[in-house]
Amino acid sequence: MPIQKCVGPRLAQEMGLKPIEQNNQGKNGLDSPLLTLDGVVKRFPGCLANDNVDLVVRKGEIRALLGENGAGKSTLVKIIYGLLAADEGRITWRGEPVTIEGPAVARDMGIAMVFQHFSLFETMTVLENILLAMPKGTSPAELRERVVRISRDYGLPLDPGRHVHTMSVGERQRIEIVRCLLLDPSLLILDEPTSVLTPQEAISLFSTLRQIAREGRAILYISHKLEEVKALCHTATVLRAGRVVAECNPSETSARAMAELMIGDRPQSAERGDDERSGQIRLTVKGLTLAAADQFGTDLQDISFGVAEGEILGIAGVAGNGQRELMEALSGEGPALEDPHAILIEGAAAGQLGPAARRRLGAAFVPEERIDHGSVQNMTLSENAFLTAFRRLGLTRLGLIDRPRTRGYARQVIDGFDVRASGTEAEARSLSGGNLQKFIVGREILQEPRILVIAQPTWGVDAGAAAAIHQALIDLARRGCSVLVISQDLDEIFAICDRIAVLSDGKLSEPRPIQAVSVDEVGLLMGGLHDMAAIPEAGGREASLG
Amino acid sequence: MSDISWLVPVILTVITASTPLLLAATGELVVEKSGVLNLGVEGMMVVGAVAAFATASSTGSAVLAILAGLAAGAAVASVFGFLTLGLVANQVATGLALTIFGIGFSALIGAGYVGYALEPLPKLDIPVLNDLPFVGPILFGHDALVYFSFAALVGVSWFLYRSRAGLVLRAVGESHDSAHSIGYPVLRIRFLAILFGGAMSGLGGAYLSLSYTPMWAENMTAGRGWIALALVVFSTWRPGRLLLGAYMFGAITILQLHAQSAGIGVPSQVMSMLPYLATIAVLVAISRDATKIRLNAPGCLGKVFHPAR
Structure with missing residues (x-):
């Protein structure tokens, strides 16, 4: 089974990542632990987030914290960073028992954290x-x-x-x-740091992190990208359902084995059909030129592409190159376009329509920001489902909300996309980032749109769930939907898309069949036009590989 | 110079009419910048007014009276702070209750003082400068609170936009979760802001009962607290516009009084509406830029902070 697809080994290899040598200090046990957690327990109403977790972090060590969405990783690091208080358990820092009362205390001790949100x-x-x-x-x-x-x-x-x-x-x-x-800091905690970086940016971040570790600092690295963990981390702690299920050396453990430890069974990787796609063009963008809303935005310049029936088109690119503007122009969130024919949805001029009107034409949208744009935090999941689905699925009766049907639909999304929530009446804010993303993606896909525009579909989602979302997108395309994926994750684009184009500085490259381009080419196109200090080294390495 | 000398008393009354608004609004600006919406400005002002008047009439000391006004406003605000921050009560409801409470409580305290009059606060009196024609009385003929109201506004602007503590306060108002996660004591900062806002409102009330009309009358703030609140919002939380708004409101209030006494043929009720309409119209007209509003409006205004959600 091609498990590797969903963890992205090709990219890791082409990026020139090599497992680095084992940390000698840690191995010889000469170095005393920097941070030790003993039997940490954290309970939330209706959920045991951390169940008797033990963890040791040594100086100079890069330790991975692996686990699915909802496995308790974020809770654990929040306890370390003083944002949450553990219900039970002991924390030892540099050999001294400590109580980390708040983030200020943590930072004074020398703990810094990069948050997922x-x-x-x-x-x-x-x-x-x-x-x-x-x-x-x-x-x-x-x-x-x-x-x-x-x-x-x-x-x-x-x-x-x-x-x-x-x-x-x-x-x-x-x-x-x-x-x-x-x-x-002495201990740096990173929560999914590479999820929005280009390969080049990731390489430069990794060399930074290695340098930090060589300086004797410890790093706690949360990631779902197993190949990255293999390439970067000295040790890994695997969490499942709040418990530590394994400790391993990632350079000696296969990605597949680690994924199995995480999920408990094998993740399915997305399988693509290779049937011909020559259907009609459902979504057309023609000469879309749009001045940025403010001086810091990116102007879109003469963007043209079409997405055919049954096709997945991927738009790659580093954040800040016009993705936000393009998404707003496509979804109708932004101001009306001068030329209504710049965007055609099922042949109808949509350039001056609002989001609701575009949805009525058969399009659906999943924005990048799941909290501000994709969901209403204070509303329940069934209410959030109703908001985009009521017209297409007829969730109203005599102008009133048909509660039973709305709940039924939310239940269908929760079950179909393995959303971990206490039920259809859970508030959106109570879900972890990855679970909320699964819910939002599922809500749109199950409406069977004829056009789906989706930005960063699996940002912050674990490998198993990412594979499920990818499969759902592919299946949706097979049923005839035109799918446009705007993503920074090249592995993702290469795993699911039929054609790829790169958005750089507001200009879109000619879409090309995915078989005809290499990761290197796309990566350089994405990063090469960008003001990146670390390009020469990374580029050189890539050139020698290519 | 005699042809414009009639302007001097008009300008002086404009300044006295604007000062209590400026004082209270400056305090509320800080409170709202920290993310708290305290609708109890009117209540804190009126309690400050009665406390200052009672202290002045029993001790005869202007300094003690001013301090009493400050302390009374801060005391009422501390109740608000305890309820909204400590017990996580709804800010809007608590603020409204505070205003109603303040009006009733001040009437109870002030019952014995109705009908008495005080000497107004001493004016700054600099022999030579004060005798300058026109500019003399306008620049140098006020009591200490007028000068303080300007100093407070300048000080608050400096604090908010130039000092680190002000940056922290704005950060707390912008996103309390983020501020908490990088280690700032959100509730303590907000409580201090609420106390400052209460003290400034109390001072605004004290100015009314000590200087504007040196006497006590039930509900003598007559809605000025609400105007101060509105000024903060309509000025889009910017100190310069707050000053403009307070003085515009004061000026039009006085000018329409003069116009009424001059007997122009417009119903007095319409004239009385003018200050409100004109102030809102001008402030809305100069703040139509949605981006600027978004940049200045505190993101967490009125939202309840739950640490460790």
């Missing part, structure tokens, strides 16, 4: 966001220089004066990482 202030500038995490008395002018220097050294380009609300997810993550690096 970023803890950034949207209306403030990059510099202000970083200043807030610095000790008192930090001079803003001096900090600006340090930010510029660190962001250049680590290949994380940042403009300190930019406002965060104008930035994409990938760019925001750079702020978080730079903010942590500036704190000079």
